[in-house]
Each structure stands twice: as structure tokens, then as C-alpha cells.
Amino acid sequence: MPPKVLVIEDHGANLDLMMYLLQAFQFHPIPAISGQQGIQLALSERPDVILCDIQMPEMDGFEVLRRLKSHPELVATPVVAVTVMATARDRQRMLEAGFIAHFTKPIDSETFVADLELILNQQRKNSA
DSSP: OOEEEEOSSOOOOHHHHHHHHHHHTTTTEESSSSHHHHHHHHHHOOOOOOEEESSSSSHHHHHHHHHTTTGGGOOOOOOOEESSSSSHHHHHHHHHHTSSSSEESSSTTHHHHHHHHHHHHHHHHHOO
């Protein structure tokens, strides 16, 4: 069964690109256009990994992460930040908040899927 990837992204072009790449490489992507929708889908779909935009209206990625991790059934689900914020301080803040990794926008279509597979493989090793 292909890994389920929940993509929480409010920008249509970014969401479309990630969905396209994930589908092309046999993942099962699940789109969400807001933090609230992403939380609801995470609870109902139980994805293998969640990709979450940081800068969204109404609820930013840090708040989405906090709410996701408040549900016992989602505590172990890895969440990866997707953001334009790329300084060392930004990366440190994301890791301290509980994101396991980050992708910098714009997404690099050449490396995106391979990088995601590395993250998933590392998570599997850590869980074993």
C-alpha cells in the first residue's frame, strides 16, 4: 500500500505541484487547503506523514502542529514543515517545535520525492 501523505498547503500552485509529484511517484496524497481541514483529515485518514505549510492565514503551521500533537492517535505521526523560511534560526525553531524536517519553498521538483522517501525511511528505522 502506498504511503499516505497529507499535504496542508493554502497556496494552490504549491499544493498542485506537491500533489502531482506525489501521485507520479505512487504515493497516496491527501490535499488540505487550511490548517483546520488538515487536522480533520489527519484524524480521519491517519496519514503516514504530514507536510504542513508554516505561513497560512487563520492558523499557522506551528499551531497546526500543536493541535495535531494534542491528539494521542497523531502523536507519532511525523510532520514536515514546508516554508519559505530558510534561515538557520528558522530551521532550529521548526525542529524545537516538533517538526521532524522541512522543505524550503519553492519545492525542488528534482529532489522533493527522494528527500521525502529518506525522511520516511529514517522514521521507519527510528520506530523499529
